Amino acid sequence: MKNEFVYDIAILGAGASGLMAAVTARRSGADPSIAILEKNEYAGRKLYATGNGRCNVLNVTAKPEDFRSAEGNAVAFIAKVFAQYGATELQKAFAGLGLDTVEEGEGRLYPRSLQSASVVHALERGAFGGMPGCGRPAELIAGFEVKTAEKNAEGLFVVAAADGRSVKAKSLLIASGGKAGIQYGCDGRGLKIAESFGHRIVKPIPALTGFVCEETDLLAKLAGVRVRGTVRLLADGNVLSEDTGEIQFNKDSVSGICVMNVSGYYRRKDEERFALVLDMMPEWEEEALADKLTARRNELGDYFLDALLPEKPAAAVLGIAEMQSPEELAHLLKSLQFTPVASKGWKDAHTTSGGIALDEIDPRTLESKLVSGLYAAGEVLDIDGPCGGYSLTWAFASGCAAGSAAAQKR
Numbered sequence: 230m231k232n233e234f235v236y237d238i239a240i241l242g243a244g245a246s247g248l249m250a251a252v253t254a255r256r257s258g259a260d261p262s263i264a265i266l267e268k269n270e271y272a273g274r275k276l277y278a279t280g281n282g283r284c285n286v287l288n289v290t291a292k293p294e295d296f297r298s299a300e301g302n303a304v305a306f307i308a309k310v311f312a313q314y315g316a317t318e319l320q321k322a323f324a325g326l327g328l329d330t331v332e333e334g335e336g337r338l339y340p341r342s343l344q345s346a347s348v349v350h351a352l353e354r355g356a357f358g359g360m361p362g363c364g365r366p367a368e369l370i371a372g373f374e375v376k377t378a379e380k381n382a383e384g385l386f387v388v389a390a391a392d393g394r395s396v397k398a399k400s401l402l403i404a405s406g407g408k409a410g411i412q413y414g415c416d417g418r419g420l421k422i423a424e425s426f427g428h429r430i431v432k433p434i435p436a437l438t439g440f441v442c443e444e445t446d447l448l449a450k451l452a453g454v455r456v457r458g459t460v461r462l463l464a465d466g467n468v469l470s471e472d473t474g475e476i477q478f479n480k481d482s483v484s485g486i487c488v489m490n491v492s493g494y495y496r497r498k499d500e501e502r503f504a505l506v507l508d509m510m511p512e513w514e515e516e517a518l519a520d521k522l523t524a525r526r527n528e529l530g531d532y533f534l535d536a537l538l539p540e541k542p543a544a545a546v547l548g549i550a551e552m553q554s555p556e557e558l559a560h561l562l563k564s565l566q567f568t569p570v571a572s573k574g575w576k577d578a579h580t581t582s583g584g585i586a587l588d589e590i591d592p593r594t595l596e597s598k599l600v601s602g603l604y605a606a607g608e609v610l611d612i613d614g615p616c617g618g619y620s621l622t623w624a625f626a627s628g629c630a631a632g633s634a635a636a637q638k639r
């Protein structure tokens with residue numbers, strides 16, 4: 230069935246950036262007609278699952294330097310977006326949608342209800358509700374799995390769904406996410422569509438995820454344990470990224486927030502040897518730790534690792550270090566090595582590293598430099614951040630910038 234109505238803006242995806250783009254376009258004063266095309270039967274499916282159902286909606290301390298792109302050109306790009314839509318403006322935008330929030334440690338903002346549904350409902354009110362002073366409500370076209378998009382002879386975007394339906398619009402905003410959370414609807418189709426318009430795609434890899442590692446015997450001994458420490462991801466001996474926090478051992482993998490934060494750097498090239506090196510005692514230099522272990526052994530005998538480490542890793546480390554001299558133990562505790570064979574993949578990943586290359590997108594409007602009227606926002610761009618509300622901060626900020634620019638363009 231062909232819908233002959235020509236929308237001002239078609240938004241591909243009713244997720245974080247797509248919904249926020251619609252809210253901002255409605256508030257722009259330009260009164261655009263907006264269609265949001267969503268393959269799921271309802272909006273915000275992934276948002277419901279965020280933050281373990283609580284949705285870490287923003288990070289109020291987020292600055293451009295906290296983010297990265299696989300090509301290393303994210304900071305100046307994001308600075309232009311945050312100059313218009315930084316964390317303070319986003320917080321105000323959510324307050325205007327009736328979302329009360331609470332701040333937890335390190336700038337992490339959650340809905341006051343501690344329920345992600347509150348975030349989805351706030352965005353739905355803004356996108357589809359009868360908000361005073363807003364333009365026409367956006368139309369949600371659900372169950373619409375976008376397969377292709379092209380520009381016709383009249384310069385209109387024609388977006389076609391798998392079931393034969395199609396929608397025409399003057400502008401198209403790709404807000405489809407990357408490939409992370411494939412079970413919530415993100416399969417990389419938006420990247421293929423951007424590519425079909427001539428955009429360069431930086432190879433997407435799973436980010437904010439754990440690593441499946443070779444050392445299954447050791448992991449079997451550690452499974453279920455969490456320790457605080459520093460993790461370093463190395464390629465051919467060079468440190469690609471490091472972070473400190475909770476490390477979690479599972480039967481075949483290593484995960485935890487700090488491990489997730491380094492995972493976006495795991496880009497395999499031929500012959501490169503990767504290692505995940507864990508420092509379970511980052512508070513002490515190796516020599517100082519050896520002295521400390523010697524003193525504790527003299528004082529406490531066999532119980533010298535008690536309270537420094539949980540029992541399982543303590544036993545595992547003691548089991549590995551045959552000589553068990555304080556120096557060997559200190560070395561092992563500060564550089565326990567695992568060999569990643571793969572990341573845990575798209576189902577486990579919270580975001581995507583890679584995506585639409587930034588040099589072909591205007592950072593002030595998020596409009597394509599190649600195709601007039603084509604915009605992109607959120608995870609589909611080559612930008613990712615650490616755990617702690619950064620991914621959504623980027624999705625909402627870029628959604629605002631793209632939605633506002635697309636509305637003004639008409």
Ligand SMILES: Cc1cc2nc3c(=O)[nH]c(=O)nc-3n(C[C@H](O)[C@H](O)[C@H](O)COP(=O)(O)OP(=O)(O)OC[C@H]3O[C@@H](n4cnc5c(N)ncnc54)[C@H](O)[C@@H]3O)c2cc1C
Binds near residue numbers: 275414619
């Ligand atoms: C389990 C989990 C927990 C997370 N928790 C947090 C958190 O607490 N805080 C945080 O900052 N980040 C979190 N993230 C990351 C964050 O959710 C994403 O980075 C963010 O939602 C990306 O926004 P987006 O608008 O780019 O894409 P999405 O929010 O993924 O939205 C994309 C939308 O496009 C739709 N779509 C895709 N392809 C098509 C198609 N072909 N046709 C039609 N529709 C399509 C999808 O169904 C989806 O609704 C989490 C991610 C996961 C997986």
